Amino acid sequence: MSESIFIALQVYGLGFVIAMSMAVIIKVMLYLIRHFSKKATKIN
């Protein structure tokens, strides 16, 4: 029983880290896309 609880915690912990990392990736990606598209507009 304790082993299965540990597995569940591992699954949830890993899932949480990946999900929140994706949220960070979204923010960074949006920042980079907007930053570089602004620069491109200025050059044009």
Add this chain to the structure above:
Amino acid sequence: MDVLNLFQGIGTMFAQPANIAIARIALILLGIFMVYLGKKEILEPLIMIPMGFGMSAVNAGVLFLSATKTGTIFNDPLMSDTAGLMNILQINWLQPIYTFTFSNGLIACLVFMGIGVISDIGNVLRYPFASMLIAMCAELGSVATFPIAHAMGLSYGQAAAVSIIGGADGPMVLYTSLILAKDLFVPITIVAYLYLSLTYGGYPFLIRLLIPKDIRAIVVKTTKKDDITSGEKLAFAVIANTLLCLLFPVAAPLFVSFFLGIAIRESGMTKYIKLIEENFLYGATFFLGLMLGVLCEASTILNPTVLTLLILGMVALLLSGIGGIIGGYIVYFINGKNFNPTIGIAGVSCVPTTAKVAQKEVHNVNKYSFILQFAMGANICGVITTAILTGIYVTMIPLLK
């Protein structure tokens, strides 16, 4: 002439053990009842009508395959040896669908691709942290059910497959059970689809029980006017897909299907969108329903673990609903009470049912509160987090054996 040999559907009932014959009659009646519930839209008609139809037909259409053996000419899910399979593919009319789309998970991927095509991820990109946090809280059932299921005697693989019901995503349950619990995938998938149809009726009660009326009526004030372009959505689909495939190659077919659907939608390829939405999604859903019904043959479904699965499926969805609402409350407090916790239920990724349930419940107490955009963000994130947990389970569990 022997009348029971002429009408073999009836004749076989006398040749089979009494419990099988009784189960057949019960399943015929249940199938007819499911068609009725589908027609009345109490249960999801897209799944329930073909499923109920298949269930009543397969249990009625049992015949004598030999002097001592009974069976149907619908489908044989237990056939695995190549020679036997080649033979049976030419006899059973639904065997090609089962062998070439069901047992390899293709049908789950086609449904998932369709979900991708109809999903707007704009709100995921607009509110990524709140949406992901709620979605992860709404995965409570997908993990908390695991030790309960194991304590009730299921193996790790079976426990993981039944736990994923908490993610409320049919294709994911199908995919996980095919990989981790092939022996139980029929009852697990049937339990999952039966319960998923019930979320529309059951979750409103959970919302009313856990969220007081005045909090349910909250209008979320937002000053953010953040237009997400289709290029940004496409970029996210490509990056997220590549990263998740890198992390969990075993679940790559699911990730690719979902994010490819999103990519096609955001690329504006109308012909592909139409093809996937109108043909793949509805075609796959139809055959999924019919095949699930056909798999409900009395001799296959009379498994002593079915009762355990019924309890665990209910526990998983209940815990996920509670977890989602807890997630809603967490964001409510983090945002200085400028958030409606009802949105939390949408973290349970039954797209778009739970988001609609959240909006409907809010609308019932305050006609001026519109939370659908936040709810859809949490809803799509729920799909992504369930796919992540599926990836973790199907990768981790075989390593434990």
